[in-house]
Amino acid sequence: DTGVSQDPRHKITKRGQNVTFRCDPISEHNRLYWYRQTLGQGPEFLTYFQNEAQLEKSRLLSDRFSAERPKGSFSTLEIQRTEQGDSAMYLCASSSQREGYGYTFGSGTRLTVV
Amino acid sequence: AQKITQTQPGMFVQEKEAVTLDCTYDTSDPSYGLFWYKQPSSGEMIFLIYQGSYDQQNATEGRYSLNFQKARKSANLVISASQLGDSAMYFCAMREGRGNTGFQKLVFGTGTRLLVSP
Numbered sequence A: 001d002t003g004v005s006q007d008p009r010h011k012i013t014k015r016g017q018n019v020t021f022r023c024d025p026i027s028e029h030n031r032l033y034w035y036r037q038t039l040g041q042g043p044e045f046l047t048y049f050q051n052e053a054q055l056e057k058s059r060l061l062s063d064r065f066s067a068e069r070p071k072g073s074f075s076t077l078e079i080q081r082t083e084q085g086d087s088a089m090y091l092c093a094s095s096s097q098r099e100g101y102g103y104t105f106g107s108g109t110r111l112t113v114v
Numbered sequence B: 001a002q003k004i005t006q007t008q009p010g011m012f013v014q015e016k017e018a019v020t021l022d023c024t025y026d027t028s029d030p031s032y033g034l035f036w037y038k039q040p041s042s043g044e045m046i047f048l049i050y051q052g053s054y055d056q057q058n059a060t061e062g063r064y065s066l067n068f069q070k071a072r073k074s075a076n077l078v079i080s081a082s083q084l085g086d087s088a089m090y091f092c093a094m095r096e097g098r099g100n101t102g103f104q105k106l107v108f109g110t111g112t113r114l115l116v117s118p
Helices: none
Strands: A005-007 A010-013 A019-024 A031-037 A044-050 A053-057 A065-068 A075-079 A088-095 A109-113 B010-014 B019-021 B033-039 B046-052 B064-069 B074-079 B088-096 B105-108 B112-117
Touching: A005 A088, A010 A019, A019 A088, A019 A109, A031 A075, A044 A065, A044 A075, A044 B105, A075 A088, B010 B019, B019 B112, B033 B064, B033 B074, B046 B064, B046 B074, B074 B088
Parallel strands: A010 A109, B010 B112
Antiparallel strands: A005 A019, A019 A075, A031 A044, A031 A088, A044 A053, A065 A075, A088 A109, B019 B074, B033 B046, B033 B088, B064 B074, B088 B105, B088 B112
């Protein structure tokens, strides 16, 4: 297991289309996080899974956003009816319950809505 | 109010010199953790170093050290002997919150872009 994988790396979509991103965490990590990073900013928390349960959601996660983690393995983040303001880097991270070692982030999916 | 403040949008350093990247934080929680991440142009966030609020000694990881001044609420990153490959964005982050789910999220600053010149 070489780390957190995200697919695709880049996505260009037209406004109004739906997009779905995938994240494969480190296999022994039971915690999974989605963050969004806009230009010139640090990442902002979107949502958190422990195993298959989505336990925390940010107010940034509007009704157009939905995330799943079936079977507690990979996760998907879907954005419906994309808007130009959704253009950002979407980062996935995973961690174990061991303290002090932060998250392991993936390389992100860069979304451009045109 | 900003939880994490990084006041240096950009820093320049010559190769082999040391550089300090500033970070101040704000929390009323006695238990928290502070992290530094590096983000190269490729986009991934690379974990560098961690300091727990109860740690007595400043954290060190190779060429990285964290100058933790709890009373001042600062957690500056020191990179010794800079290398060209250190050119990247650097983010300070704080782990906060422990709700019913035991969840703690990371709150990031706006970052500092470091450029290392030959």
